[in-house]
Amino acid sequence: MRLLAMLFAALAIGAPGQTPKPAGQADALPPALADARALVDAGRPAEALERLKAFDQADQRVQLLTGVALYHADRWREAIVVLERVRAGLPDGSVERREAEQVLGLSLFLEGRFAEAIPWLERTRAAVPDNLEVNFTLGQAYIQTRDAAGARAALAKTFGVAADSPAANVVTAQLMIRLQMEALAEAELTSALARDPRTPRANYLLGQIALFRGQLDAAVERSTRELALNPSDAMASYQLGDALLRQNRGDEAIAALQRSLWLNPFYSGPYILLGRAYMKKGQPATAEGMLRRAIEYDPNNRAAHYLLAQLLQQLGRAEEAKQEFATAERLSTRGEE
Numbered sequence: 001m002r003l004l005a006m007l008f009a010a011l012a013i014g015a016p017g018q019t020p021k022p023a024g025q026a027d028a029l030p031p032a033l034a035d036a037r038a039l040v041d042a043g044r045p046a047e048a049l050e051r052l053k054a055f056d057q058a059d060q061r062v063q064l065l066t067g068v069a070l071y072h073a074d075r076w077r078e079a080i081v082v083l084e085r086v087r088a089g090l091p092d093g094s095v096e097r098r099e100a101e102q103v104l105g106l107s108l109f110l111e112g113r114f115a116e117a118i119p120w121l122e123r124t125r126a127a128v129p130d131n132l133e134v135n136f137t138l139g140q141a142y143i144q145t146r147d148a149a150g151a152r153a154a155l156a157k158t159f160g161v162a163a164d165s166p167a168a169n170v171v172t173a174q175l176m177i178r179l180q181m182e183a184l185a186e187a188e189l190t191s192a193l194a195r196d197p198r199t200p201r202a203n204y205l206l207g208q209i210a211l212f213r214g215q216l217d218a219a220v221e222r223s224t225r226e227l228a229l230n231p232s233d234a235m236a237s238y239q240l241g242d243a244l245l246r247q248n249r250g251d252e253a254i255a256a257l258q259r260s261l262w263l264n265p266f267y268s269g270p271y272i273l274l275g276r277a278y279m280k281k282g283q284p285a286t287a288e289g290m291l292r293r294a295i296e297y298d299p300n301n302r303a304a305h306y307l308l309a310q311l312l313q314q315l316g317r318a319e320e321a322k323q324e325f326a327t328a329e330r331l332s333t334r335g336e337e
Contacts, residue, residue, distance in 0.1 A: 037065055045072035060086055064096060068103050076107040083107065098127050102134075109137055114144040125154075132158050139172070143179055148172065148188065166192035166199040173205055182209045198229055204236050211243055219243035234263035238270050250277050268298035275307055287311055302331040 033055060039048035048069040055062040063086035070079035083104040090097035105120030121138045128134060135158040142150035152172045156163040159171045169192035176185035189206050192199045207222030223240035226233055241256035254277050257270040271294035278287035288311055294304040309324030 033061065033065070036069070040065070040069050040072055043072070045069040049073065060089055060096075064090070064100055067100065071103045071107050076110045079107040080104060080111065080113075098124065106137065109141055112144075114141040117141050118145070118150075130157075139175060140179065143172075143176055143181060143184065146181075146184065148184055151175070152188070166196045166202070170199060170201050170205065174201075177205060177208065182212065185209060200230065201226070203229070204233065204239065207236075207239055207243070211239060216243050216247050220247070232263055234260045234267070237263065238267070238273075241270065241273055245273055245277055248280075250280055253277055266297055268294040268301055268304060271297070272301070272304050272307065275304075275311070279307075279311055284311060284315055300331055300334075302328050305331065 032051065036048040036051040039045070039051065049066065052062055052066050052069065057063070057066075063082055067079045067082035067086060070076070070082060083100050087097060087100040087104060090100055101120045102124040105117045105124055108114075108117035108120065118138065118141050121134060121141060125131065125134045125138060135154045139151045139155035139158060142148075142154060152168050153163045155172050155175060156165070156168040159167075161167040161171065169188040173185035173188035173192075176182070176188065185205065186209055189202045189209075192202045193206075203222045204226040207219045207226065210216075210218035210222055220240060220243045223236050223243060226236040227240065230236070237256050237260035241253045241260060244250075244253035244256060254274060257274050257277070260267075260270045261274075271290045275287045275291035275294065278284075278290060288308065291304055291308040291311065294301060295308065298304065305324050306328035309321045309328060312318075312321035312324060
């Protein structure tokens with residue numbers, strides 16, 4: 001949720017191409033109140049809220065700005081209370097009311113009240129139909145309420161594809177997977193392939209779901225199908241290698257992972273799996289080289305450090321192993337913060 005708040009920080013104030021702040025507001029407001037608005041714009045909402053305490057709390061301008069400042073201070077629940085109260089009293093169709101509704105929708109979304117957020121986000125989208133952030137937020141809200149059609153329509157707008165196209169199914173499914181709604185994603189991907197068996201990424205994502213579920217045969221099959229459509233897909237090769245390695249098909253896994261690296265040599269994942277594969281094959285020197293390369297590209301990868309520590313321990317290099325275990329532990333602790 002914190003990341004989403006950062007992404008929407010500019011949106012609620014009226015960044016270029018988005019809902020503008022109330023027309024003429026900076027000129028119409030008393031200087032001190034205009035200064036409070038400027039503090040919000042500058043990313044200093046806590047200071048703005050302190051300034052606003054000195055004003056008449058019955059003034060709608062003060063209430064609106066307080067709600068906006070609370071939103072930017074990550075105090076969404078309080079923002080909702082203020083904005084729900086002030087919104088109804090603002091002139092319908094005014095930029096002030098649009099701002100209140102926009103920030104209210106975002107605050108409800110960030111509070112996890114997705115069904116309540118949707119009507120306000122829809123009203124914002126009606127005012128700025130081509131705004132990518134609004135459509136993306138709506139897409140997520142619809143997914144959270146299990147409304148696949150609503151999500152597809154919003155995300156199609158975000159990614160510039162037709163809402164009734166297989167491509168819309170795929171982008172919607174990808175976000176569903178990220179939100180851990182694999183069953184919804186599976187239905188979207190199955191629909192895409194039923195209409196066009198050559199839909200890019202659909203088989204890959206079905207393979208990703210299968211791998212997550214431990215359905216290794218299905219993961220291999222789907223990844224192989226994706227590669228038949230696009231042999232240069234480095235992530236499909238990586239996924240295939242992962243599934244094959246879990247099936248103890250080491251030589252085939254190594255071949256798939258090597259292809260992935262030839263296409264994208266800067267991603268640490270294949271190096272880690274190759275390190276594990278070569279450890280199983282009893283080739284410690286090659287395994288160490290792969291794991292050190294993984295760490296070179298991704299120094300904060302806990303798995304790479306931990307696997308290297310295990311390898312060094314097996315090789316009797318106790319001091320080096322101790323250092324790598326300590327690094328892995330430090331990274332694990334950092335990840336829990």
